Amino acid sequence: MADNKVGKTVKEMDYVSDEELADLADLFKIFSDSTRVRIIHSLFKNEMNVQEIADTLGMQQSAISHQLRILRQSNLVKTKRNGKTIIYKLADDHVYTIFEQGLEHITE
Amino acid sequence: MADNKVGKTVKEMDYVSDEELADLADLFKIFSDSTRVRIIHSLFKNEMNVQEIADTLGMQQSAISHQLRILRQSNLVKTKRNGKTIIYKLADDHVYTIFEQGLEHITE
DNA sequence: ACCTCATATGAACACTTGTTCATATAAATA
DNA sequence: TATTTATATGAACAAGTGTTCATATGAGGT
Numbered sequence: 001m002a003d004n005k006v007g008k009t010v011k012e013m014d015y016v017s018d019e020e021l022a023d024l025a026d027l028f029k030i031f032s033d034s035t036r037v038r039i040i041h042s043l044f045k046n047e048m049n050v051q052e053i054a055d056t057l058g059m060q061q062s063a064i065s066h067q068l069r070i071l072r073q074s075n076l077v078k079t080k081r082n083g084k085t086i087i088y089k090l091a092d093d094h095v096y097t098i099f100e101q102g103l104e105h106i107t108e
Numbered sequence: 109m110a111d112n113k114v115g116k117t118v119k120e121m122d123y124v125s126d127e128e129l130a131d132l133a134d135l136f137k138i139f140s141d142s143t144r145v146r147i148i149h150s151l152f153k154n155e156m157n158v159q160e161i162a163d164t165l166g167m168q169q170s171a172i173s174h175q176l177r178i179l180r181q182s183n184l185v186k187t188k189r190n191g192k193t194i195i196y197k198l199a200d201d202h203v204y205t206i207f208e209q210g211l212e213h214i215t216e
Numbered sequence: 217a218c219c220t221c222a223t224a225t226g227a228a229c230a231c232t233t234g235t236t237c238a239t240a241t242a243a244a245t246a
Numbered sequence: 247t248a249t250t251t252a253t254a255t256g257a258a259c260a261a262g263t264g265t266t267c268a269t270a271t272g273a274g275g276t
Binding site: 013014016018020021022023024025026027028029031032033034036037038041044045094095096097098099100101102103104105106107108 | 121122124126128129130131132133134135136137139140141142144145146149152153202203204205206207208209210211212213214215216
């Protein structure tokens with residue numbers, strides 16, 4: 001801790017394995033596409049079905065569906081059925097914090 | 109705020125422009141490569157010159173130098189000269205917080 | 217001033233990624 | 247059960263990315 005140049009820690013950052021660091025990179029890779037970022041951001045306010053998301057972003061249903069699959073596989077979104085449509089919502093609010101930190105870095 | 113599904117905010121997440129969201133994606137894109145993540149992580153402990161980083165990661169000097177250029181252009185690392193070598197250090201400790209949040213998400 | 221050597225750069229390559237278009241799938245409702 | 251329709255999927259393509267190899271650059275030390 002004493003030789004830690006960047007100050008206090010919440011989770012200790014020493015001794016993180018290369019595998020964990022690779023997983024970390026994979027997580028950030030999901031946030032590295034603006035379509036996915038816009039999808040996530042739009043889900044902060046309301047849960048939505050696929051077509052609503054597509055309409056909100058002004059993109060094709062297929063493109064959105066492909067991206068939703070990636071978000072699903074990473075357990076970042078959850079789904080539930082409502083009649084004929086499938087409604088997407090964020091899996092947890094961890095992403096919110098990560099986005100906040102990122103935005104703070106950008107707008108400084 | 110009342111209709112915010114994910115709870116309290118530090119920085120308000122409503123009304124973020126598409127341009128800001130694109131910038132956010134670009135920031136995460138930098139963290140989406142495991143080499144860059146490993147470089148950043150190794151700089152948490154000590155500042156290092158290019159060859160030291162390459163040796164630490166077991167990679168070629170050229171590969172590291174290419175990645176350091178990306179980190180430099182994003183103002184994530186700073187350089188100073190020490191004799192013949194150029195020493196890299198993190199520009200600020202914002203990255204540390206972002207990494208922590210990411211690691212917490214992974215290890216939960 | 218001239219080497220030396222650490223770092224930076226450019227071209228080439230294989231690999232990955234996001235979108236579109238066309239179509240398959242499957243649950244709902246008549 | 248048949249039909250409808252929202253969503254998912256696969257192939258194809260263009261664009262982007264990270265590494266290697268070879269070489270340029272330029273500041274340091276003599």
